[in-house]
Amino acid sequence: MDAATEAVNKVIDINRIMQMIPHRYPILMVDRVIDVMPGASAVGIKNVSANEPFFQGHFPQRPVMPGVLIVEAMAQTAAVLVVETLGPDAEGKLVYFMSVDSARFRKPVEPGDRLELHVKKERSRGSVWKFSAExxxxxxxxxxxTYAAMILDN
Known part of the structure; x- marks a missing residue:
């Protein structure tokens, strides 16, 4: 297996994600990251459970994952990609949203769904990174x- 194939097949599990980014329950929105291409792209996995705390109020009669949390899950996937790209010195650093553009929600995400977050780096300059995601x-x-984020020293 060559290095490119190995990178694409790389899987980052929940324990490693928690070493890489500071998010914790109930706001940690990514269970696993797969198909990692450092500096380029990754796919986050969120297994949407009926036990998610946000379903208590959004909406009890027809549970739907809030769009803002879908965007947050995209951003967390991107944060894992940033740390994987920059290496161990970036672990645990905060990644802040700077902008969110062109957000579109096409179909509700419901309990039992496996949400895949396909994130691509569009560009980076210094500590600012821009991504597109589906x-x-x-x-x-x-x-x-599409969104921009900045990685900061703690």
């Missing part, structure tokens, strides 16, 4: 956005 359930596009 959220998919199976082959269905459920959300998309």
């Amino acid at each position: 959220g998919k359930v199976g082959d269905t596009l459920v959300a998309e956005a």
Whole structure:
């Protein structure tokens, strides 16, 4: 297996994610990151459970994952990609949103769905990174956005 294939097949599990980014329950929105290409792209996985605390109020009669949390899950996937790209010195640093553009929500994400967060780096300059992302359930596009984030020293 060559280095490019190994990078694409790399899986980052929940324990490693928690070493890489500071988010914790109930706001940690990514269970696993797969298909990691450092400096380029990654796919985050969020297994949407009926036990998620946000479903108590959004909406009890028809639970739907809030769009803002889908965008947060995209951003957390991007943060893992940034840390994987920059290496151990970036672990645990905070990554702040600077902008969210062109967010579109196409179909509700419901309990039982496996949300895949396809994140691509568009560009980076210094500590500022810009990404495009798509959220998919199976082959269905459920959300998309572009956003910028800044990584800061703690």
